[in-house]
Amino acid sequence: MSAHPLLMIPGPIEISDAVFAATHIRPASHLDPSFKASFAAALRGMRTVWQAGPHHQPFVVAGGGTLGMESVATNLVDPGHTVLVVNTGVFGDRMAEMLRRRGANVLQIGAEIGHDVPLESVRSALHDHHPHALFATHVDTSTGVRVDAQALAALCRETDTLSVFDGICATAAETFAQEDWGADVLLTASQKAIGLPPGLALWMASPRAMDARRALDCPPPMSLDWLQWLPVLQAYEHETNAYFSTPPTTLIPALEVALGELVAEGMPAVFARHEAAATRMQAAFAAMGLTSLSTAPARTLSALLWPKGASADALPAIKAAGVIVAGGLHPARKTAYFRVGHMGAVTRDPTALRRTIEAIGTGLAAVGGQVDLAAALEAFDAR
Ligand SMILES: *Cc1c(COP(=O)(O)O)cnc(C)c1O
Numbered sequence: 566m567s568a569h570p571l572l573m574i575p576g577p578i579e580i581s582d583a584v585f586a587a588t589h590i591r592p593a594s595h596l597d598p599s600f601k602a603s604f605a606a607a608l609r610g611m612r613t614v615w616q617a618g619p620h621h622q623p624f625v626v627a628g629g630g631t632l633g634m635e636s637v638a639t640n641l642v643d644p645g646h647t648v649l650v651v652n653t654g655v656f657g658d659r660m661a662e663m664l665r666r667r668g669a670n671v672l673q674i675g676a677e678i679g680h681d682v683p684l685e686s687v688r689s690a691l692h693d694h695h696p697h698a699l700f701a702t703h704v705d706t707s708t709g710v711r712v713d714a715q716a717l718a719a720l721c722r723e724t725d726t727l728s729v730f731d732g733i734c735a736t737a738a739e740t741f742a743q744e745d746w747g748a749d750v751l752l753t754a755s756q757k758a759i760g761l762p763p764g765l766a767l768w769m770a771s772p773r774a775m776d777a778r779r780a781l782d783c784p785p786p787m788s789l790d791w792l793q794w795l796p797v798l799q800a801y802e803h804e805t806n807a808y809f810s811t812p813p814t815t816l817i818p819a820l821e822v823a824l825g826e827l828v829a830e831g832m833p834a835v836f837a838r839h840e841a842a843a844t845r846m847q848a849a850f851a852a853m854g855l856t857s858l859s860t861a862p863a864r865t866l867s868a869l870l871w872p873k874g875a876s877a878d879a880l881p882a883i884k885a886a887g888v889i890v891a892g893g894l895h896p897a898r899k900t901a902y903f904r905v906g907h908m909g910a911v912t913r914d915p916t917a918l919r920r921t922i923e924a925i926g927t928g929l930a931a932v933g934g935q936v937d938l939a940a941a942l943e944a945f946d947a948r
Pocket residue numbers: 576628629630631632656702704705706731732733734754757
């Protein structure tokens with residue numbers, strides 16, 4: 566990865582050269598045989614990346630992650646249903662608001678900013694209120710908190726509650742095995758760890774989740790309706806013709822390439838690569854003197870308190886040193902911290918990760934921040 570400023574925010578992220586090349590094509594017809602073959606390969610790739618079973622249903626729809634969240638909320642929940650939101654940040658707030666707009670009775674379990682939610686409270690809420698579905702954010706991008714998705718999915722199985730995970734800042738980086746864990750929906754967006762430009766919402770529905778859609782009294786908005794999309798996705802998986810709404814014919818071939826890279830590497834290796842990169846980055850940040858906002862840190866991003874002497878005015882200085890990082894996002898603590906993404910192709914490139922540590926240390930020092938860059942680089946190199 567080269568001379569342009571490195572994009573180290575929690576999405577959009579740097580994409581691989583092969584994915585970049587795959588986006589540079591003339592838009593094909595949505596019925597072109599090679600487009601249908603790409604779409605079929607992408608849907609097969611999703612089953613592997615999600616670790617889903619043959620009866621799970623992948624969905625790919627043009628739009629952002631927020632569209633995917635809304636599709637899931639409106640396809641699983643009827644007005645009047647009780648639902649539980651495990652809220653670890655801004656994206657939990659967003660999910661809760663969507664569910665309220667759907668007319669659901671929304672219960673929430675939150676935590677102090679930067680903290681995970683105690684599993685015992687979730688278990689009690691599930692047993693006391695028997696919600697129709699639980700919604701959790703695997704990694705909340707606003708706080709850097711990762712929840713224990715496997716444990717949450719298991720608790721939901723105990724009470725026969727549908728489990729839904731917003732994996733937008735986690736999928737294809739944080740360990741997740743949809744079928745083995747019994748999770749009902751895992752959704753993401755193309756510009757996060759999966760490593761594409763923005764523009765696609767992707768999710769995988771379990772057979773139970775599909776049944777829940779069929780059982781709804783109040784159908785979802787048509788463009789978000791799983792039953793409108795289902796025949797189209799089934800047709801593409803069999804490389805036959807179908808149409809509901811035109812798919813993005815340049816992004817799907819890129820999706821085939823991005824998923825193909827992950828499938829070739831193997832998901833255990835992909836997850837281990839992200840864990841190794843996070844360990845290295847987070848050791849360097851700690852040695853630099855930076856404190857994590859999150860007490861349950863994700864492997865896809867670090868949310869770091871500004872050190873003494875520095876504030877958001879360091880962002881342009883870090884950019885001048887060659888790396889783009891993000892400011893705070895949670896409205897209650899927005900000015901107290903910044904965020905660094907470390908997911909996708911960049912985690913294959915230690916030089917880029919080291920450059921990130923260097924630019925952050927240089928930028929923070931330039932505005933008067935008290936940091937120890939030499940110690941950070943030493944910690945990085947020691948791993
Ligand atoms: C980025 C993100 C979203 C929103 O995705 P958009 O593509 O911006 O709509 C939702 N949830 C999480 C956890 C995210 O990281």
